[in-house]
Amino acid sequence: MKPTLKNQLDAFTQACRDKDLRLTPQRLEIFKELARATDHPTAEILHQRLMQGMPTLSLDTVYRTLGTFANLGLVNKVETSESQAHFEVSQVQHHHLICRECKEIIDFQWQYIDNASLPEEVHSWGRIDRKNIVVYGTCHKCLKS
Amino acid sequence: MKPTLKNQLDAFTQACRDKDLRLTPQRLEIFKELARATDHPTAEILHQRLMQGMPTLSLDTVYRTLGTFANLGLVNKVETSESQAHFEVSQVQHHHLICRECKEIIDFQWQYIDNASLPEEVHSWGRIDRKNIVVYGTCHKCLKS
């Protein structure tokens, strides 16, 4: 069950208050744009989209803000082996499928893994906060062409 | 059971022949150095190490060569959310533990997952070639300090 945009915004504004983070229009817009996105945009792409409604927004602010959000756990930096970082708003636990050809990133869920407990050696390594699966392959669209 | 360095080198030279890849001293040294490494070095660190024995080796060659090897599946680019790419020689299937503090990357095995089959939606997405788990957390060393 995906949270509604409104729920996400409420959680967001609450998190800002909790963390003494000022609720600036830039932060709000960046968060909303990312929450609205179904792809996993890079900072640059997000910046381009936001420029429509906020022509003076700087790319640096997008990077800085995404970094801040990521530290608070409000957004995730998606692990890829690409050079540009991709972002998403933290939702329910999920994993990623990445096409080696077109680089498209798709979410999927896999409860079997979410519920599985990690091997003992991992627990003795330290404190875990996130386990994420990244599956690489080639999507049908690219296989056809 | 970890393959011996000799086995890896044989597999490497064979792969070069198969793929019409010239067996240059640079390629050989880069591969050997990476096979010998137990950490997951970046191109830059690998370059530094290699400079000991090959003072004229250029950083660009290390990047180019690692890229070539990665395409052939001889080495893996480790998925991290850091900006510098980390590399490893492809070994038996394994996964990665990454400490958010010190950024150290540790390998671990998890047969439970290796043997599990992915959800149906993933199979219908396309052809899969690798499923990798990246676990983020904080290692004991960093928890203590």
Next chain:
DNA sequence: TCCTATTTAGTAATAATTCTTATGTAGATT
């Protein structure tokens, strides 16, 4: 409304990776 610490825009700087080009060389052919 005013104050002040935080945040931002604009631009400069740095870091990571890739490209360009002249030279070198692996490996096939003789």
Next chain:
DNA sequence: AATCTACATAAGAATTATTACTAAATAGGA
């Protein structure tokens, strides 16, 4: 073994991705 040629390399320049600096703007509390 000598020659040839397409591919690979070194060196440095160029690009790309991200972060830092600084003066001006502003969120949110007094």
